[in-house]
Amino acid sequence: MKTVKPLCSLLLVLCLVFTCAGCQNEQEALYSQALSSQTDEASAQESMPESALQSSEPGDGLSGTLTIKTASYLKNSSINFLAEEFMQLHPQVKIEFDYELGEAELNSLSRTERNMRRDSYYTQLRLELASGEGDYLLYNVQEKLDLPSVSGLLEDIHEYWDSDPDIDPEEYFTPVLEAFTVGGKIPVLPFSFKYNGMYFSSSILQSLSADAGSIQSVSCDDILDWYEEARKSDPQLNLIFTSPGKDTLFAAEKPRYIDLENKTADFQSPNFIRFLERTAAVSNEDPELDPESEIGISDPELMNEKLRCLYTGADPSVTLGNFAELFGHLVTASRPAFAAQLDVGLAEMASALHPMEYVAGPYPYTSSDGKLGITSLESFALPVSCKNKDLAWAFMKHCVLPRDSVDFSHMGSRQRYTHDIPLSKTNLRNFLEDFAENGVPMMITEPRLDPMDLENTTEVLEQILSMPLVNTGAYGVDLQDYLDEYYINALTTPEQCAEKLQDRVNIWLHE
Amino acid sequence: MKKHTFIYWLFLLPSLLGVALFYVFPFLFSLYYATVDNLGDMRFAGLENFADTLSNPLFQQAAGNTLLFIGLCVPLGMVLALFLSICLQRMGRGRVPATLALLIPLVVPSGSIVYFWKVLFDQNGLLRKLLLQAGFSPEIVFQNSWAMGILVAVFLWKNVSYNIVLFWSGLVWIPKTYYEQMALEGAGAWRQFINVTWVYLSPTTFVVLLMSIVNSFKVFKEIYMLYGPYPSTDIYMLQHYMNNQFQSLSLPQLCSGAYILFLAVSLVLLVLFRLQKRVTDTYQ
Numbered sequence: 001m002k003t004v005k006p007l008c009s010l011l012l013v014l015c016l017v018f019t020c021a022g023c024q025n026e027q028e029a030l031y032s033q034a035l036s037s038q039t040d041e042a043s044a045q046e047s048m049p050e051s052a053l054q055s056s057e058p059g060d061g062l063s064g065t066l067t068i069k070t071a072s073y074l075k076n077s078s079i080n081f082l083a084e085e086f087m088q089l090h091p092q093v094k095i096e097f098d099y100e101l102g103e104a105e106l107n108s109l110s111r112t113e114r115n116m117r118r119d120s121y122y123t124q125l126r127l128e129l130a131s132g133e134g135d136y137l138l139y140n141v142q143e144k145l146d147l148p149s150v151s152g153l154l155e156d157i158h159e160y161w162d163s164d165p166d167i168d169p170e171e172y173f174t175p176v177l178e179a180f181t182v183g184g185k186i187p188v189l190p191f192s193f194k195y196n197g198m199y200f201s202s203s204i205l206q207s208l209s210a211d212a213g214s215i216q217s218v219s220c221d222d223i224l225d226w227y228e229e230a231r232k233s234d235p236q237l238n239l240i241f242t243s244p245g246k247d248t249l250f251a252a253e254k255p256r257y258i259d260l261e262n263k264t265a266d267f268q269s270p271n272f273i274r275f276l277e278r279t280a281a282v283s284n285e286d287p288e289l290d291p292e293s294e295i296g297i298s299d300p301e302l303m304n305e306k307l308r309c310l311y312t313g314a315d316p317s318v319t320l321g322n323f324a325e326l327f328g329h330l331v332t333a334s335r336p337a338f339a340a341q342l343d344v345g346l347a348e349m350a351s352a353l354h355p356m357e358y359v360a361g362p363y364p365y366t367s368s369d370g371k372l373g374i375t376s377l378e379s380f381a382l383p384v385s386c387k388n389k390d391l392a393w394a395f396m397k398h399c400v401l402p403r404d405s406v407d408f409s410h411m412g413s414r415q416r417y418t419h420d421i422p423l424s425k426t427n428l429r430n431f432l433e434d435f436a437e438n439g440v441p442m443m444i445t446e447p448r449l450d451p452m453d454l455e456n457t458t459e460v461l462e463q464i465l466s467m468p469l470v471n472t473g474a475y476g477v478d479l480q481d482y483l484d485e486y487y488i489n490a491l492t493t494p495e496q497c498a499e500k501l502q503d504r505v506n507i508w509l510h511e
Numbered sequence: 512m513k514k515h516t517f518i519y520w521l522f523l524l525p526s527l528l529g530v531a532l533f534y535v536f537p538f539l540f541s542l543y544y545a546t547v548d549n550l551g552d553m554r555f556a557g558l559e560n561f562a563d564t565l566s567n568p569l570f571q572q573a574a575g576n577t578l579l580f581i582g583l584c585v586p587l588g589m590v591l592a593l594f595l596s597i598c599l600q601r602m603g604r605g606r607v608p609a610t611l612a613l614l615i616p617l618v619v620p621s622g623s624i625v626y627f628w629k630v631l632f633d634q635n636g637l638l639r640k641l642l643l644q645a646g647f648s649p650e651i652v653f654q655n656s657w658a659m660g661i662l663v664a665v666f667l668w669k670n671v672s673y674n675i676v677l678f679w680s681g682l683v684w685i686p687k688t689y690y691e692q693m694a695l696e697g698a699g700a701w702r703q704f705i706n707v708t709w710v711y712l713s714p715t716t717f718v719v720l721l722m723s724i725v726n727s728f729k730v731f732k733e734i735y736m737l738y739g740p741y742p743s744t745d746i747y748m749l750q751h752y753m754n755n756q757f758q759s760l761s762l763p764q765l766c767s768g769a770y771i772l773f774l775a776v777s778l779v780l781l782v783l784f785r786l787q788k789r790v791t792d793t794y795q
Contacts (some may be wrong), residue, residue, distance in 0.1 A: 126759070127760065130760035130762070152549025152552060153551045499743075500743065503741075503742075506569065507569060510568060511752065
């Protein structure tokens with residue numbers, strides 16, 4: 001015992017000496033590395049010609065690095081080209097992208113895994129915003145960020161929009177901007193948008209004595225009324241093409257029962273319970289389709305081809321052309337359906353003037369109280385913690401301002417500026433002129449737009465945007481578990497489901 | 512003496528620093544968060560957040576549910592624990608297995624307990640299947656209004672043993688001669704309980720009351736595991752409100768709610784301490 005104690009002390013001292021010596025070496029190495037990199041940067045800056053430090057436009061003053069943060073890698077997306085274009089205009093500016101899911105992960109992960117990664121990404125994002133570390137510009141976040149709760153962490157775009165002399169409010173579809181308002185502020189700036197749309201089988205509409213040409217908009221109640229009538233003669237008729245789920249209509253109907261302004265919800269009303277009962281009773285089965293890659297592909301062109309093959313006996317491998325390999329099985333094996341739901345972007349809006357043979361639409365698809373949902377995948381949000389807000393706003397403005405070309409051919413790419421409806425009226429007109437000249441870029445056919453239809457299309461859009469608009473992203477409360485419990489697992493009655501939805505939404509509204 | 516005092520403080524310093532860093536500073540800093548409008552602008556909002564929180568119907572619902580839960584669990588838990596500890600004390604044979612059976616829920620992890628109760632009370636649970644097989648509608652048990660009853664049952668099952676241990680330690684110290692004396696004077700079991708047990712158990716009862724109130728707040732983890740972060744509004748507690756505010760990083764709302772809870776609990780404890788002092792003085 002007498003010798004053990006001194007031995008242990010000596011051992012401890014030796015350990016401490018070796019550890020400190022090792023750390024010191026490592027620290028010295030790190031220090032010298034840091035010092036040398038700083039020296040390199042300083043000398044590099046000194047060696048840059050003075051002219052390079054000036055911006056390309058006199059008095060521009062834009063410089064620095066802007067990070068654009070988004071959930072998924074955006075291969076061939078217009079945002080990449082817009083960033084490249086902006087950097088060419090402002091050589092002192094560097095734009096970088098920060099993705100949670102890179103290209104390899106998008107290809108290798110399953111849908112569930114991708115959703116889990118996105119959920120953790122948004123949790124991390126909220127943390128960074130709240131702690132003031134969000135030194136970036138957010139792109140395409142509004143669906144998952146629960147805007148009402150983070151609006152204080154995002155800049156009010158109004159302040160930039162109203163004070164910038166380059167922005168002419170008359171040039172833009174301002175009802176769309178108003179729809180994105182949260183608590184009197186605009187936390188998100190979309191540079192394009194889509195609205196909820198629905199297509200129908202023309203023959204079924206005809207059998208119901210509904211004039212496809214005179215329908216202005218359709219509501220959930222209309223769809224269910226027609227469907228129930230049509231089903232009397234064909235009990236196997238599916239409601240939505242490729243059976244995306246019985247809760248498909250719920251998303252558009254949700255705004256009817258949630259009042260964001262007064263923070264009330266009305267899911268326990270008889271109307272909603274009736275809605276649950278009716279939607280649960282629809283036929284929604286496509287057992288021969290692949291659940292991962294075919295279920296839920298509710299494309300109206302494919303539905304049109306399906307009906308063509310059904311009525312004429314045509315061979316889908318012929319009618320689908322280059323898409324036969326990809327969608328041939330879907331067209332062959334899917335069950336006949338009454339409707340196809342697809343958000344209306346540029347091509348869909350323009351193609352309304354050239355109706356498909358067997359499918360009518362698109363029609364604005366509203367909630368039963370007439371609210372039309374709009375969404376934007378090409379939108380920006382500017383965190384309060386972003387350090388270079390001037391640069392961020394300059395880039396956002398660059399994306400929104402009217403432009404001469406609809407694509408990036410001046411940069412060697414045919415990539416279009418957007419596939420959705422641009423916020424700028426000039427940009428919309430440019431696209432419509434391009435459609436008249438080069439055809440509407442649909443998947444299977446490319447109908448040409450008559451120049452005489454240009455004004456008509458714009459007028460129709462203005463009329464549609466005069467409806468009460470709601471930003472679907474603002475109703476981002478997650479109710480999927482309760483809907484699955486009801487529609488898929490049949491564990492709850494409509495009243496129980498309504499009660500659970502009411503409770504959950506009440507909590508979301510008041511938290 | 513001064514040297515010794517210095518050494519004492521030196522030994523206490525690490526712990527004091529830790530307490531300051533992890534308790535005192537966050538406590539004070541959260542008061543700052545409770546008085547700003549949001550984390551973006553950080554503009555001073557005074558007592559606006561407190562007023563908004565108090566007038567928030569969800570906060571009121573959560574506070575009401577929490578009070579109801581405490582109001583049910585604490586008295587029931589104490590009465591049951593006292594009864595069981597007296598029974599255990601008077602048992603001869605079988606005391607050890609009975610004690611073991613009662614103490615097992617205390618040492619079993621919450622996750623295991625929740626899993627057991629889920630097997631019974633879940634939508635696909637055993638009880639539902641038994642009721643269906645017996646020809647009864649299980650809906651009456653699985654209505655939202657019964658959720659509070661299920662929670663009270665889970666809480667009592669898990670925590671009554673803790674109170675039994677405390678009561679038992681109090682009962683052991685009561686001299687038996689007092690009971691013998693009362694028995695000689697012709698007092699029955701009830702009189703003996705009132706005049707001896709209840710009197711000498713009053714300090715222990717106060718401790719059990721305090722611990723029961725504290726433990727009733729800890730039931731959140733069982734509720735969370737049973738029903739998730741968004742249960743029905745019948746069992747939506749203050750802890751849910753604060754947990755969800757934390758998840759969504761609404762720190763001003765979270766901190767103002769926490770301070771309101773802190774003030775309410777402080778008031779309750781102050782009243783209890785005064786009551787306890789008065790009772791002790793009376794018996795002395």
